[in-house]
Amino acid sequence: MNVVGISNELSALLKGSNVKVQLSVPQLVEKVLNRNEGLLTSTGAVRATTGKYTGRSPKDKFIVEEESVKDKIDWGSVNQPISEESFTKLYNKVLNFLKEKEEVFVFKGFAGADKKYQLPIQVINEYAWHNLFAHQLFIRPTEEELVDHESEFTVISAPTFKADPKVDGTNSETFIIVSFEQRVVLIGGTEYAGEMKKSIFSVMNYLLPENGILSMHCSANVGREGDVALFFGLSGTGKTTLSADNNRRLIGDDEHGWSANGVFNIEGGCYAKCISLSKEKEPQIYDAIRFGSVLENVVVDDETRVADYDDGSLTENTRAAYPIQAIDNIVDPSIAGHPNAIVFLTADAFGVLPPIAKLTKEQAMYHFLSGYTSKLAGTERGITSPQATFSTCFGSPFLPLAATRYAEMLGEKIDEHNAKVFLVNTGWTGGEYGTGSRMKLAYTRAMVQAALEGELNNVETVKDEIFGLDIPSHVPGVPDDVLQPVKTWSDKEAYYAKANELAGKFRENFKKFSNVPSEIEEKGGPTAK
Structure with missing residues (x-):
């Protein structure tokens, strides 16, 4: 037909x-x-369930x-x-x-x-x-x-x-x-x-x-001076948490385009995960769930119709859908200028990536193509230790074109607009998952704030000897020793073994990009060991 x-x-x-x-x-x-x-909840939202397909x-x-x-x-x-x-x-x-x-x-x-x-x-x-x-x-x-x-x-x-x-x-x-x-x-x-x-x-x-526009799986916000930031990251890395900033207005939480004019949101609403949602931790999302909003697979009390966001018995992938106007601190319409800063978020359960590092263009393209984070023990059956997970361009399930097309466009945009790119590890420090501890959110917020406000643009850095990353020597509000992973591990041999293990996984994953210019891997990836 x-x-x-x-x-x-x-x-x-x-x-x-x-x-x-x-x-x-x-x-x-x-x-x-x-x-x-569906049914009406105590806040006026509609709750529907989706049967066996909850994702x-x-x-x-x-x-x-x-x-x-x-x-x-x-x-x-x-x-x-x-x-x-x-x-x-x-x-x-x-x-x-x-x-x-x-x-x-x-x-x-x-x-x-x-x-x-x-x-x-x-x-x-x-x-x-x-x-x-x-x-x-x-x-x-x-x-x-x-x-x-x-x-x-x-x-x-x-x-x-x-x-x-x-x-x-x-x-x-x-x-x-x-x-x-x-x-x-x-x-x-x-x-x-x-x-x-x-x-x-x-x-x-x-x-x-x-049409010459870079499409991106990321959140975006804008500061009081009109400075724009992008946040890329897979589930569990803190993308929603870190982009929701009282001092910055939200452009969008998930999907954006970057044109010759700047950044724009692709959507008119938000589709937020709400497992363990609380008013204390995420007040903007919590308050947005009202009349007209849709709750998906959230358990609701039969009599009071109060949602129990801690109950994951239907699925851990509980969701809330609401228009972006349900959030107070937004840009409307959802359009802003060119990004000044780009943040790649990863939750490294190996505990070896620095909590923040400055990336060259080649490193930015390498880590964009890699899209690394960790699955943790206990999150899926059969996973007993941290598993490296790579999702190309931080969104491989949604990319119809070759990944290199998006990476090349990102590289061109970074050059054209002199955007500063940072890798931020919201995962573990002082040891891998089970030994070390999760990076303090207060430290991560301080590092991201310093990055977005330009405080790290000219700061002294130390070169990570395995991943080749430039680590700031000092960030306001963060102890200096926290910035260098090797200094947080009591067992240095264990650190180097784990760091080289993760570097090997990066190199193995990158083999699938056969048509990427060699300089991206040579200048952007871990040092061969």
Whole structure:
């Protein structure tokens, strides 16, 4: 089926009497409750559960192998190909399935806060609570914008439609398929709302670089003087905690583009983890969970309807979705200038990376491509000691193009705007996990503050002999000995053994980047031992 055929089928669905377009938040909340999709909590938020799928399904994610994109996509285990024929058949099945539903919900909005680079989107949902999620996570149009809104990408989500792998060419009952030619994301077999958010991010990770814009999996904030900072980091590294700063305004907490004009948020909301959430530790997130917000897989008391954020019995991946305007200290619209500082966060459970280090451009590109952090013993079955984890560009599941494309763009941006780059270890000091201790948050905050305020730009440094990193000799508010990992270990031989072990893992992981200029590894990576 060609583009016209696809468009005609979609138009027929959208003209159906069962289709509800652009319902307000109160209307959607009513629908959720009347349809028994969720319940109302004590703060007015909607709580929904997602069954057996409480996270993304990366093995069920595909990109349609189309002529215009097949030579650009970085095919592999992340970007799995599916044929145009399989996609078209499944697409028609899903549309026919939705036509028979009593109600279907449509949200029209945007991805990308900078209007020059905005992608008009529409999200078609079987569930009202999914449509409420889309309303809160994507950028909402004004009444004037809605009149002229013409969607350039469509997300279709039908959670109760289950694929037949033998017939449909999928790996399971679940599927998340992106067609760049048809401009469609097709989702089925999973109720996890995060698939919609991350699918559009994956789409933007293809479209933005094609227009010379670096797309990034990072949080961003801006200081009182207009200075912009980016925070890259995998789960558990402190990205959300450190970017939420009372002295700086939040641009966004997860997805951004960096254009010739500066940085802009791709989203209109936040999708925050809320396991162990408390008002004391994260007051901004806690207070944002109110009427219109969506709680996903959070345990709620049957009688009081009070959320128990410490209960991970459904999943540790409990989530809260809310518009960014629910946070007080923000930039609105979510646009700012070029970054002055870039922070790569890692939680090194080996306890050998310095708590802060200044990076050269080559080191920045090396550590960006590496995307290192640690999985800890006890977080997954079978893990009995810290495991090095590498996620390319701090977001490999969402990158349709070759990783080097993003790294090269980052290197060019660093050069062009003289951005200072820092590696910050929020993990262990004085020994590895189980022996040493977690870096004090107060020290990390002091180091990040010094980095963002330019206090480390010209400070004296010491060269790390294994990782080649420039470690500041002094940071206000941090004991000097804490800055150099070797000085925090009582057993120096154990330190060198563990440091060389981690350096070896970096080198082994970097072998997969066969087309990276040799100078990136030579000047950016650990010293060979």
